[in-house]
Amino acid sequence: MEGMTKENMMNYNVNEKGYYGEFGGAFIPEMLYPNVEELRQNYLKVMAEPDFKKEFDQLLKDYVGRPSPLYFAKRLSEKYNTKIYLKREDLNHTGAHKINNTIGQILMAKRLGKTRIIAETGAGQHGVATATVCALMGLECIVYMGEIDIARQAPNVARMKMLGATVVPALSGSRTLKDATNEAIRDWINNPVNTHYIIGSAIGPHPYPDMVTRFQSVISEEIKWQLKEQIGRENPDYVVACIGGGSNAAGTYYHYLHEPDVKIIAVEAAGLGVDSGESAATSVLGHEGVIHGCKTLLMQTKDGQITEPYSISAGLDYPGVGPMHAHLCKTGRAEFMSITDDQAMNAGLDLCKLEGIIPAIESSHALAIFEERTFKPDDVVVVSLSGRGDKDLQNYIEYFKI
Amino acid sequence: MNRINKKLQEDKKLLSIYFTAGYPSLTDTVSIIEDLEKNGVDMIEIGLPFSDPLADGPTIQASSTKALKNGMTTEVLFDQLKDIRKTVSIPLIIMGYFNPMLQYGVEAFCKKCQEIGIDGLIIPDLPVDVYKEDYQAIFEKYGLINVFLITPQTSVERINFIDSVSNGFIYMVSSASVTGSSSGFGDVQTSYFKRIANMNLKNPQVIGFGISDHETFTQATEYAKGAIIGSAFIKHITENGASKTEDFVKSILN
Ligand SMILES: Cc1ncc(COP(=O)(O)O)c(C=O)c1O
Numbered sequence: 001m002e003g004m005t006k007e008n009m010m011n012y013n014v015n016e017k018g019y020y021g022e023f024g025g026a027f028i029p030e031m032l033y034p035n036v037e038e039l040r041q042n043y044l045k046v047m048a049e050p051d052f053k054k055e056f057d058q059l060l061k062d063y064v065g066r067p068s069p070l071y072f073a074k075r076l077s078e079k080y081n082t083k084i085y086l087k088r089e090d091l092n093h094t095g096a097h098k099i100n101n102t103i104g105q106i107l108m109a110k111r112l113g114k115t116r117i118i119a120e121t122g123a124g125q126h127g128v129a130t131a132t133v134c135a136l137m138g139l140e141c142i143v144y145m146g147e148i149d150i151a152r153q154a155p156n157v158a159r160m161k162m163l164g165a166t167v168v169p170a171l172s173g174s175r176t177l178k179d180a181t182n183e184a185i186r187d188w189i190n191n192p193v194n195t196h197y198i199i200g201s202a203i204g205p206h207p208y209p210d211m212v213t214r215f216q217s218v219i220s221e222e223i224k225w226q227l228k229e230q231i232g233r234e235n236p237d238y239v240v241a242c243i244g245g246g247s248n249a250a251g252t253y254y255h256y257l258h259e260p261d262v263k264i265i266a267v268e269a270a271g272l273g274v275d276s277g278e279s280a281a282t283s284v285l286g287h288e289g290v291i292h293g294c295k296t297l298l299m300q301t302k303d304g305q306i307t308e309p310y311s312i313s314a315g316l317d318y319p320g321v322g323p324m325h326a327h328l329c330k331t332g333r334a335e336f337m338s339i340t341d342d343q344a345m346n347a348g349l350d351l352c353k354l355e356g357i358i359p360a361i362e363s364s365h366a367l368a369i370f371e372e373r374t375f376k377p378d379d380v381v382v383v384s385l386s387g388r389g390d391k392d393l394q395n396y397i398e399y400f401k402i
Numbered sequence: 403m404n405r406i407n408k409k410l411q412e413d414k415k416l417l418s419i420y421f422t423a424g425y426p427s428l429t430d431t432v433s434i435i436e437d438l439e440k441n442g443v444d445m446i447e448i449g450l451p452f453s454d455p456l457a458d459g460p461t462i463q464a465s466s467t468k469a470l471k472n473g474m475t476t477e478v479l480f481d482q483l484k485d486i487r488k489t490v491s492i493p494l495i496i497m498g499y500f501n502p503m504l505q506y507g508v509e510a511f512c513k514k515c516q517e518i519g520i521d522g523l524i525i526p527d528l529p530v531d532v533y534k535e536d537y538q539a540i541f542e543k544y545g546l547i548n549v550f551l552i553t554p555q556t557s558v559e560r561i562n563f564i565d566s567v568s569n570g571f572i573y574m575v576s577s578a579s580v581t582g583s584s585s586g587f588g589d590v591q592t593s594y595f596k597r598i599a600n601m602n603l604k605n606p607q608v609i610g611f612g613i614s615d616h617e618t619f620t621q622a623t624e625y626a627k628g629a630i631i632g633s634a635f636i637k638h639i640t641e642n643g644a645s646k647t648e649d650f651v652k653s654i655l656n
Binding site: 025026027028029030031033034172173178179182185186189190191192193287288289290291292293300302303304305306307 | 452453454455456457458459460463467470475476477499500501502503504505506526527528529530532550551552553555556557560575578579580583
């Protein structure tokens with residue numbers, strides 16, 4: 001952002017109509033209007049209530065285990081001759097950043113008088129995080145999951161069931177995350193009064209991208225004071241995160257969006273390679289369109305049919321990105337990089353050996369950029385370690401023939 | 403005058419049928435339209451299939467998936483319909499999701515509709531607010547009627563707003579559901595139908611979702627100008643073949 005000052009920077013937050021630049025909005029069937037409108041009118045008000053804040057902060061502290069550490073990765077930093085700090089979302093209860101959002105949304109749902117919770121999930125991380133908070137609050141929980149994902153993420157399916165959730169297979173379309181999201185939306189259409197839909201990423205119709213971003217913004221809020229404590233300044237030179245729909249990234253960037261000296265790097269899954277036909281690199285392969293209720297960049301045919309993405313990491317296997325990220329991409333505020341399956345898997349194993357941390361494959365994508373791009377020795381680079389690798393063991397075992 | 407408006411002035415209850423273009427076979431589109439008219443259907447919704455039809459139940463989802471597999475695209479549909487006005491004179495509406503229209507170009511799409519003789523559009527995921535601000539002028543330029551949905555949950559204020567933006571009919575969704583659900587109408591629906599009928603809206607109402615047979619058609623049209631059948635018709639041609647529209651329409655109208 002050459003020549004940028006705080007004063008002349010563009011606004012990267014959502015505007016009052018629900019747009020980030022030209023992206024966002026609420027392209028929803030009329031059947032969903034009352035629900036989405038109720039949320040839109042209330043979410044900021046509810047989030048600002050002292051009671052809500054107190055309960056949210058308390059649960060993040062005592063139940064999730066926040067603040068999550070900001071860890072200076074010494075050996076990794078030596079290897080790449082720069083200063084790498086890992087934001088340890090992997091240490092949260094349930095093993096990823098997803099729970100920050102589900103805690104926030106379950107409290108929101110209760111304030112709105114909802115008694116039934118639905119969610120979509122791909123890898124099962126968001127499903128587990130949703131089932132967890134529903135157990136905590138004693139609310140009914142239904143999780144939609146593609147039939148194919150159910151087969152390849154058996155441990156998370158078992159976790160959700162143990163936590164009391166009903167897991168419903170999505171049998172339509174390609175039977176993965178996109179279709180699970182469609183099924184959750186259809187459920188919401190069929191249950192318009194008592195049900196809240198906990199979307200798992202910074203996607204969907206306004207106000208979801210903004211609401212999810214605000215719940216996840218605790219990540220960068222903590223990074224600020226943690227960096228200050230550790231190195232005497234709040235701002236790193238770079239913040240880095242992987243992007244599926246973009247919730248851990250949105251949370252990692254949020255308090256830095258309008259800090260011109262902080263550069264933003266967004267890491268997408270290239271799958272087998274951007275040009276291979278088996279990829280999820282939306283910023284390269286996508287065009288502006290409408291998916292799941294918002295205008296954003298998405299992978300589609302010339303004819304406007306949404307296409308199937310591919311990544312080894314189920315959490316990045318989504319054909320769109322949240323509208324905030326589409327805007328960051330289009331305006332050049334963020335630098336987008338794409339990382340292949342192979343690069344991510346190797347970066348993941350590297351972190352195990354160098355730092356004793358087994359990362360989620362999603363997070364490994366963010367770690368892989370150090371092989372691709374050089375940083376200066378005194379650059380401070382904060383990477384969101386969005387989740388732990390327990391859920392991915394089978395993948396790691398098969399990939400490395402362990 | 404637009405064919406939809408003219409049809410709405412007729413002194414009868416209207417039967418409208420939805421089907422998915424390119425289903426069961428890619429080339430069935432035109433013959434289905436012609437057969438429906440011949441057998442007494444008043445208006446047709448031609449479904450432009452979409453990969454992710456959020457507001458549709460399993461029947462229309464499956465027909466859309468199949469139609470796309472058959473090779474249906476926006477271009478192909480327009481090409482199939484290019485001579486439709488030589489043989490068909492009832493109102494024709496294209497029903498589809500917004501993204502394929504956006505990719506074609508909204509203005510180009512509308513222009514093409516006018517050339518072919520399409521009378522209106524139903525786009526479930528294009529909200530009335532966005533339509534009014536960004537697209538109404540374009541639709542009107544090409545003489546197209548845009549049809550909006552209301553549901554039992556739609557507030558009075560919003561119904562009045564939708565009525566003010568509409569210039570054809572209002573599509574009344576019978577109950578909170580995706581297409582193809584529900585079996586029969588109970589007191590809840592009837593009182594909703596009555597409530598809307600008593601609002602004396604400027605636009606007539608046509609009821610859709612959950613209408614599958616003579617009984618539900620009769621119930622719905624007691625309170626509304628007409629009714630739309632989709633999933634039940636698609637099920638019928640799935641089971642009996644694309645040429646079997648006559649017995650279906652007869653069974654509805656008796
Ligand atoms: C550990 C982890 N990181 C990242 C993601 C990607 O989601 P998002 O882009 O919303 O952060 C997921 C999604 O399942 C995840 O489980």
